[in-house]
Amino acid sequence: xxxxxxxxxxxxxxxxxxxxxxxxxxxxxxxxxxxxxxxxxxxxxxxxxxxxxxxxxxxxxxxxxxxxxxxxxxxxxxxxxxxxxxxxxxxxxxxxxxxxxxxxxxxxxxxxxxxxxxxxxxxxxxxxxxxxxxxxxxxxxxxxxxxxxxxxxxxxxxxxxxxxxxxxxxxxxxxxxxxxxxxxxxxxxxxxxxxxxxxxxxxxxxxxxxxxxxxxxxxxxxxxxxxxxxxxxxxxxxxxxxxxxxxxxxxxxxxxxxxxxxxxxxxxxxxxxxxxxxxxxxxxxxxxxxxxxxxxxxxxxxxxxxxxxxxxxxxxxxxxxxxxxxxxxxxxxxxxxxxxxxxxxxxxxxxxxxxxxxxxxxxxxxxxxxxxxx
Numbered sequence: 322x323x324x325x326x327x328x329x330x331x332x333x334x335x336x337x338x339x340x341x342x343x344x345x346x347x348x349x350x351x352x353x354x355x356x357x358x359x360x361x362x363x364x365x366x367x368x369x370x371x372x373x374x375x376x377x378x379x380x381x382x383x384x385x386x387x388x389x390x391x392x393x394x395x396x397x398x399x400x401x402x403x404x405x406x407x408x409x410x411x412x413x414x415x416x417x418x419x420x421x422x423x424x425x426x427x428x429x430x431x432x433x434x435x436x437x438x439x440x441x442x443x444x445x446x447x448x449x450x451x452x453x454x455x456x457x458x459x460x461x462x463x464x465x466x467x468x469x470x471x472x473x474x475x476x477x478x479x480x481x482x483x484x485x486x487x488x489x490x491x492x493x494x495x496x497x498x499x500x501x502x503x504x505x506x507x508x509x510x511x512x513x514x515x516x517x518x519x520x521x522x523x524x525x526x527x528x529x530x531x532x533x534x535x536x537x538x539x540x541x542x543x544x545x546x547x548x549x550x551x552x553x554x555x556x557x558x559x560x561x562x563x564x565x566x567x568x569x570x571x572x573x574x575x576x577x578x579x580x581x582x583x584x585x586x587x588x589x590x591x592x593x594x595x596x597x598x599x600x601x602x603x604x605x606x607x608x609x610x611x612x613x614x615x616x617x618x619x620x621x622x623x624x625x626x627x628x629x630x631x632x633x634x635x636x637x638x639x640x641x642x643x644x645x646x647x648x649x650x651x652x653x654x655x656x657x658x659x660x661x662x663x664x665x666x667x668x669x670x671x672x673x674x675x676x677x678x679x680x681x682x683x684x685x686x687x688x689x690x691x692x693x694x695x
Contacts, residue, residue, distance in 0.1 A: 376408075376501045376520035378567035381527045384495035386464075389532040389656070391551050392498050392564060393459040394525045398506070402451040403514070405504035410442045410575055413464040413496040414656050418552040419450040420457055427584040428614075428685065440575045448504070459552035462496035463656040464534055497567060526561040531643075532655070538638045539631075540657035544645035545624065581691050587613070588686030593664065595674055602667040603674060607682040610662040614654040617666060618679040619644065628652060629667045631659045649678075658685070 381390045407424065409417055417424050424445045450456075503518035531546035550556050591611070597604035615630055622628070624646025632639030638659040642652035666677055 376499050377522055378497045378499050379521045379523070379525055379527070379564040380497045380567055381495060381529060382562065382565040384529055385533075386495060387533045387535060388495055389461065389463040389530040389534070390496055390498075391459065391461055391528045391530050392500075392521075392525055393457060393527075393551065393556070393561075394519075395554060396456045396458065396502065396519060398451075398453050398455055400506045400508035400515075401453045402448065402456075402504055402506045405446070405448045405451045405502070406444055407447050407458065408442055408444045408501040408503075409460065410440050410499040411460075411462055411496055412440065413462060415463070415496070415498065416461045416655070417445065417500075418457075418459040418461075419447045420452060421553040422450045424450065426586070427690065428586055441578045442575050443578050451504075455554065457552065457554050458500070458502055460498055460500065461530065461552075461655075462498050463532070464496050521564070523563050523566045525564040526558065527564040528561045534656060537632070538657060539641060540639075540654055541641045541643075542652065542655070543643040544647075544650055544652065545643060547645075581689070584688060584690040585685050586688055587683050589684045591682045591684065593680040593682055596663065598674060601669060601672045602665060603672060603677060604663055604665050605680045606663050607661065610660070611682050611684045612660045613658060613685040614683040615640065615652075615659050615664060616654070616679075616681040616683060617642075617652045617677060618681075619650050619652065619676060620648065620678050621676055622646065622650070622668075623670070626668055626670050628672075629665075630654075631661070631664050633665055634661065637661050 379392065381388070384390050407417060407419070409415060424447050425443075498521060500521045501518065502520075503516070505514055506517050507514050528551070531543035533541040535541065591608055593605035593607045595603060596606040617628070617630055619628070622644035624644060626644040628642040628644060630640040630642065630652060631637060632641070638657050640652065640654050640657060640659075644650065664680065664682075666672065666680065668676075
């Protein structure tokens, strides 16, 4: 039987405006969404963060200006995690650990762009660090040094002010943190996959790290409290307190740092040689002038001895280190930098070349970060 194409319920109907209207509305919505996405990207090419990223800011309730802070939280797992990621924003600098492992690759990590009011959100794939029973996410936060005391690497400032959105600040303030831990977890014997998401709030624990960044750019580190157990599940929680949720923080615009970005890493480790010795004061030559960090290996120091590393030349950076008294220990710069061709190591209670077994200059260099796994 031949089909009757003129019958309204049989065969083919000609296209009409009424039939095309829903399709046209949908296409128009897609075009408008694409245009808004392009317009929301900032001038540097970073895509804007989606509006659903609602994590709150947290801080230490009583941290003094310039103090570094530890944040941590233990998450009890309900199954094997097949995908996990962390998204983090700070108004200074931070290092993120998962179950004791450092998940970051940049040294120093990307810092806020204060002159433009842009905060950078970094994303890390942490799947390989996760355990099925419980997971500890820990963050070491530091304020950034004042802009007028920052060191430059190939014309790029490594440190920026932390107390305002302008470059006029001179006093580092206590850092603040914003973080999301999310992913996909397999439950019920592998028969189900369920998403999970945790954000920073007052259930996070915090503690001052015994370290501080001063206005002259010198970092103070207390080796008696600088152990590594705080970033694992083996920690004395009685010394910690609940973090404070910030009601409202004006930080400018948060944008996502793309996997392809300009970054800084340790380019070369050079052992310095002893070129001068006086009472309680040793001078080491670093070879060509470098910009980076210093690492000093000590032996036979007493607990409470204060070691000064660099800091003799204004604006050159440096470090003050309180010795732990262990047989062998290392004083390492974590957030400050040093610039120069030589460095002095001194101690008021006495210091000999036998106490300093090695001084290393860790040069920093620019590179183009192109990994999608961070």
